[in-house]
Amino acid sequence: MHKNAVGKLTVLLVEERETLDALAEKASEKQRAVVELRTADVERYSAEEGSLTRKLSALEETRVALFHESADRLGIEGEVNVESIAIAAGEPYATSLREAKTRIAVAAARLKKINEINRALLAQSLGHVHGILGLISRGGEEPTYRAEGVGKKAPTRTVSLVIDRRV
Amino acid sequence: MVSLFGSLNVGEQALRASSVALQTVGQNIANASNETFHRQRVFMDALPALDKVTYQLGSGVDVERVERVVDMALENLIREAKSELGSLEVMRDTLTRLETVLNEFTDSDLSTSMADFWEAVDDFSNNVESSSARRSVILAAESLSQSFAYFSGRILEARSEANDYVKQAVGDINRIAREIADLNKQVSLAEDGGLQPQEANDLRDRRDALVEELSKLIRVKTTESSTGMLQVYTGSEFLVFDTNVYDLTTVDSTDDGVVVSKVVFEKNGMELKPQGGELKGYIDARDTLLGGYSDSLDELAGTMIYEVNRIHSSGRGIEGYAEIAGTYSVSDVTAALNAAGLPFDVENGSFTVNVRNVNTGHEEGTPVKVDMTGTGSNTTLAALVASLDGIDGISANITGDNRIHIQTDDSGTEVTFSNDTSGVLAALGVASFFTGSGASDMAVSSVVENNLNLLAGAKSPSAGDNSNALEWLSLRDSKVLSNDTETMDDYYTGLVGTIATESASYQDRVDNQTVLTDQMVNERQAISGVNLDEEALNLVQYQQAFQAAARFLSVISEMMDVMMSI
Numbered sequence: 001m002h003k004n005a006v007g008k009l010t011v012l013l014v015e016e017r018e019t020l021d022a023l024a025e026k027a028s029e030k031q032r033a034v035v036e037l038r039t040a041d042v043e044r045y046s047a048e049e050g051s052l053t054r055k056l057s058a059l060e061e062t063r064v065a066l067f068h069e070s071a072d073r074l075g076i077e078g079e080v081n082v083e084s085i086a087i088a089a090g091e092p093y094a095t096s097l098r099e100a101k102t103r104i105a106v107a108a109a110r111l112k113k114i115n116e117i118n119r120a121l122l123a124q125s126l127g128h129v130h131g132i133l134g135l136i137s138r139g140g141e142e143p144t145y146r147a148e149g150v151g152k153k154a155p156t157r158t159v160s161l162v163i164d165r166r167v
Numbered sequence: 168m169v170s171l172f173g174s175l176n177v178g179e180q181a182l183r184a185s186s187v188a189l190q191t192v193g194q195n196i197a198n199a200s201n202e203t204f205h206r207q208r209v210f211m212d213a214l215p216a217l218d219k220v221t222y223q224l225g226s227g228v229d230v231e232r233v234e235r236v237v238d239m240a241l242e243n244l245i246r247e248a249k250s251e252l253g254s255l256e257v258m259r260d261t262l263t264r265l266e267t268v269l270n271e272f273t274d275s276d277l278s279t280s281m282a283d284f285w286e287a288v289d290d291f292s293n294n295v296e297s298s299s300a301r302r303s304v305i306l307a308a309e310s311l312s313q314s315f316a317y318f319s320g321r322i323l324e325a326r327s328e329a330n331d332y333v334k335q336a337v338g339d340i341n342r343i344a345r346e347i348a349d350l351n352k353q354v355s356l357a358e359d360g361g362l363q364p365q366e367a368n369d370l371r372d373r374r375d376a377l378v379e380e381l382s383k384l385i386r387v388k389t390t391e392s393s394t395g396m397l398q399v400y401t402g403s404e405f406l407v408f409d410t411n412v413y414d415l416t417t418v419d420s421t422d423d424g425v426v427v428s429k430v431v432f433e434k435n436g437m438e439l440k441p442q443g444g445e446l447k448g449y450i451d452a453r454d455t456l457l458g459g460y461s462d463s464l465d466e467l468a469g470t471m472i473y474e475v476n477r478i479h480s481s482g483r484g485i486e487g488y489a490e491i492a493g494t495y496s497v498s499d500v501t502a503a504l505n506a507a508g509l510p511f512d513v514e515n516g517s518f519t520v521n522v523r524n525v526n527t528g529h530e531e532g533t534p535v536k537v538d539m540t541g542t543g544s545n546t547t548l549a550a551l552v553a554s555l556d557g558i559d560g561i562s563a564n565i566t567g568d569n570r571i572h573i574q575t576d577d578s579g580t581e582v583t584f585s586n587d588t589s590g591v592l593a594a595l596g597v598a599s600f601f602t603g604s605g606a607s608d609m610a611v612s613s614v615v616e617n618n619l620n621l622l623a624g625a626k627s628p629s630a631g632d633n634s635n636a637l638e639w640l641s642l643r644d645s646k647v648l649s650n651d652t653e654t655m656d657d658y659y660t661g662l663v664g665t666i667a668t669e670s671a672s673y674q675d676r677v678d679n680q681t682v683l684t685d686q687m688v689n690e691r692q693a694i695s696g697v698n699l700d701e702e703a704l705n706l707v708q709y710q711q712a713f714q715a716a717a718r719f720l721s722v723i724s725e726m727m728d729v730m731m732s733i
Contacts (some may be wrong), residue, residue, distance in 0.1 A: 115720055
């Protein structure tokens with residue numbers, strides 16, 4: 001029976017790797033859309049990224065369950081990971097499991113790099129956007145109401161009165 | 168596996184490209200109110216893939232170039248339109264000013280002065296012996312002369328000012344041409360002599376703005392060399408070639424007492440005849456428009472002087488002349504009178520010299536022939552003086568400044584003239600009423616002004632003879648101008664009407680050209696201008712998209728840490 005759990009784990013790891021690659025592709029496309037200021041595409045890729053992230057999260061939960069199931073069946077004590085399962089399961093599972101783990105590590109590292117670039121890119125882009133928005137809004141303008149509800153002071157009048165309201 | 172160097176490289180390029188794209192947005196917004204600024208847009212270029220394992224991850228994009236959004240064909244049309252507008256506006260303004268100067272429909276206008284003059288002559292013809300009627304004619308004629316001189320002076324002033332503007336425009340053109348040449352150098356350096364795909368947008372914007380400013384002054388065309396330098400030429404002559412400037416300068420001469428500056432190229436002295444722009448407007452206003460109206464005013468004044476003098480010199484006043492000198496001098500006393508530089512023509516004909524004994528009333532008339540047939544020996548001043556000197560009772564000679572001088576031989580005689588069919592007396596200014604030859608120097612003869620009895624209202628010595636005054640008055644309705652098709656009043660009315668019509672016409676043309684130019688400028692604004700509302704909306708969209716894009720970054724990072732340690 002343990003073979004069934006290990007086989008499932010091998011298939012799951014392949015699916016995780018494929019999802020990671022898909023996520024990396026989306027992150028890469030999103031990066032390009034951010035640079036080219038294609039807002040609709042940025043939003044679309046972000047949504048797709050969200051779906052893939054959720055899928056990856058679900059796969060992770062399944063993997064954790066399969067880890068525990070495999071450990072129980074293979075009698076693994078202590079830390080449970082792909083390497084400990086591979087050692088316990090032996091060949092032919094060990095090679096497949098180790099290969100899947102390596103590929104996942106590569107895909108995860110790639111995605112992490114792209115993610116770091118996107119983080120820096122978005123931080124910089126938002127900084128620019130805020131700067132430009134400040135350029136076109138009136139500089140130094142106070143909000144109409146502060147968070148504590150205190151109204152702002154009326155600005156100093158620089159033009160002469162046309163209508164005398166005291167009349 | 169993606170190398171660390173590759174990832175960093177992609178990240179750097181992405182950050183740089185994003186920065187350029189957003190800085191370009193910022194620059195567009197910052198220049199929204201800059202009329203000469205052309206909106207810029209970023210062109211991205213896909214980079215070659217860094218690895219080709221499963222996906223082409225990390226290929227990314229980089230900025231290929233930031234390009235101005237500019238329609239050069241439209242820019243050229245705007246330049247042409249502004250050249251035309253500049254020229255038309257100058258002509259319109261000149262005509263408006265001329266209308267103001269002529270000041271029609273007021274008591275001080277020229278037509279009122281002319282009407283007053285004819286009214287005084289009419290009164291004189293009815294009261295030919297009256298000294299007050301004589302005085303009125305003198306006063307009205309003086310007023311008329313002053314009006315002519317005033318209007319002539321204002322036109323000369325306007326011509327002089329137009330000439331000042333010509334000189335100023337030449338200075339401005341040279342200055343702008345130098346700035347364009349300097350920018351040519353900068354553009355070429357910035358673009359590496361045309362080898363860089365990226366154009367020097369801001370330098371080009373400044374250069375285009377200068378070409379547009381130049382076009383307002385003078386119609387120019389441009390071509391761009393492969394090195395990014397702009398060649399600016401007018402007609403077939405270059406003003407700017409690469410970094411070389413071909414300066415314009417002015418050469419002064421005088422026309423009707425006004426300094427007229429001819430625009431020439433400094434390098435070879437070749438005259439520049441602008442095809443458009445304010446410079447053309449000022450030159451046309453100075454030479455054609457104002458020069459033309461000045462000539463017309465002179466034509467009217469000259470005709471008035473000549474025709475009145477022709478009648479006056481053949482008439483006689485209450486008394487005749489004891490001594491008389493012509494007011495016009497000849498350039499050569501031995502030249503035929505119609506080729507001796509007199510302001511008025513002399514025709515073939517004759518006149519009669521009347522020498523009268525004031526004590527006895529006896530008068531002797533001697534005809535004098537003026538030969539202007541063009542064959543044989545035509546009459547010269549010297550010959551005419553010799554003929555007159557041969558008449559009993561008078562002597563004639565030529566003054567030091569080549570004018571005719573006649574005087575009676577004894578104090579009991581006086582001389583008058585009659586039946587001058589040649590016009591020689593009026594041409595020489597003998598027994599004339601007006602002096603001068605045009606609007607600027609027209610005046611009443613001081614001889615007549617100082618002795619009202621010399622005002623010639625009669626043709627005979629008979630008391631009450633007003634035949635000459637009537638002939639003088641008939642001049643009012645005589646068609647003596649425009650090939651004998653118009654009276655002097657008609658001519659003046661036509662002149663004023665032409666100015667009003669031309670003024671209205673130029674106003675219409677300016678209006679139409681302004682609409683046309685504005686349309687093109689608006690079209691340019693739609694293409695090259697910056698819409699702040701649109702840009703602000705875009706910015707808000709960027710903000711929302713970027714915030715949404717940042718949402719899963721932390722989650723993914725945490726997940727990747729876990730996945731790398733499974």
